[in-house]
Amino acid sequence: MARKHPDWKPDLLRMHREEIGLTLEDTGEKLREIAERHGFNIAANFQTIWGHEKGSVYPGPHYRRAYCRLYRRNEAQLGFRKALPGEDAPVESVPAPTSAERKLPDQPDAVRQALSSIREGTDDVDSEALRNRVVDAWRRHTAGGSVDGPTVVLVGGFAGSGKSEFAKFLGGLTGWPILDKDSLTRPLVDQLLIALGGEAHDRSSELYREKVRPLEYRCLMEAAWDNVDCGISTILDAPFISEFSQAEWMQRFQNRCRSKRVSVATIWVECDPESMREYIEFRGAARDAWKMEAWDEYVAGLDLKMRPQGPHFVVDNRLGAAVALVDEARDVLSGGGL
Structure with missing residues (x-):
């Protein structure tokens, strides 16, 4: 349209x-x-x-x-x-x-500018501390060193919000592996839905929400714990809509990480509906067919004021602003120019 x-x-x-x-x-x-x-x-x-x-x-x-x-x-x-x-x-x-005047900024400045879109979502988190942690990991990564003490970063947001783009940027900076829910589970989920009598690309039915979705996130989290147990910092890329909405789930996650001496950063990527629709249309994924066919109904079901329960950060990607900073930082790091 x-x-x-x-x-x-x-x-x-x-x-x-x-x-x-x-x-x-x-x-x-x-x-x-x-x-x-x-x-x-x-x-x-x-x-x-x-x-x-x-x-x-x-x-x-x-x-x-x-x-x-x-x-x-x-x-x-x-x-x-x-x-x-x-x-x-x-x-x-x-x-x-x-x-x-058009020359690219220094690499550390570009990285920090791209990370400046991360701001505190609650008073009990420190965005500057998170930025320093990521910058330190980037410096150690590019110097061939390693980071002591693993970190788990949860990057969530609605479909088309830019969360995957931001997660990839963090992964490229730090060298931390990215666990993308769809990449890990989509082939199995599609076949499981068919086996249960549903449609392969269904992501909106009760069958998916009650029988399949919990298994998706269980696979994602188990893979994350395997990395953490080996002392490997990890970035998780998934919507996390239900999980971030549950104070109990968030507290259990925080407690488990604390018991393993793991640092946690929960990031919510916010975006406006028009930009989300554009990106969903652009990627043309089969799993988004229902969203496009019933866009008004889909958007009406989104809580655009939603924020994760407990300590968290927010990245403002309305109108693609945060992703634009990411693009500039990538250009600087790659030495790209006119």
Whole structure:
């Protein structure tokens, strides 16, 4: 379903392209290089870029992320949307920074900037301490060292919120393994649903919720405990909707980690419904078919104000803001440039 973008200012793309002296063909080549570096799914050519600049085709999420990397601007500055609180707004009349001003920041600064989207969700957690832990792990990882004392990071959020992207970023920084629920269990879950008389990609029925889902999370957690018992820090990537909503489950998890002398960080990735829908549509997964067919019903069932019970952190990925910082940090760490 086509959706309007009332805040979109496509002419800003052309302005930024011309200010750094790129042709449409040059821009396509650089966008393809960025896509290869970041794993974006785009095939940029001058016709597509022309359509974006003329306003006839609104760029998809991977195109917008690639444009942000190319022009060193966030989505608001490139005119794709309004600015979030604290973001820089579009610049339409002031000349763009010179090439010297466009250079990438230092690696530690870029990492910290990307991690700055982690903020305290409750008063009993310390986001600066978590950022320092991750930065320390990154430094030790890149230096070939190891981290003493394992850490378990739970990264949760609604479908399409950007939790997997953020979990992968943390894993790439620290070298900690990522346990993704879907990657670990999807083939078995699909076949189990069929064996029980359901449909392979069903994730909304009572059959799935009562008979299958508990086994999914049990597999995920057992794999995590195997790592922890070996002293290996681990990142868990899953929605955790039911688990984070239960104070008892959260307390049991905290107690078990404490008994093993394991540090815990619970991160909730928040996002707006429109952005979640766009990312769900973009990935085109069969398990999301019901969500797309009954979007209004699905969204009505989400508690968008939900936060995990107990100590936790929050990453604000509304309008893709946190993922944009992650992209910049990846560019800096890879040495990517114009």
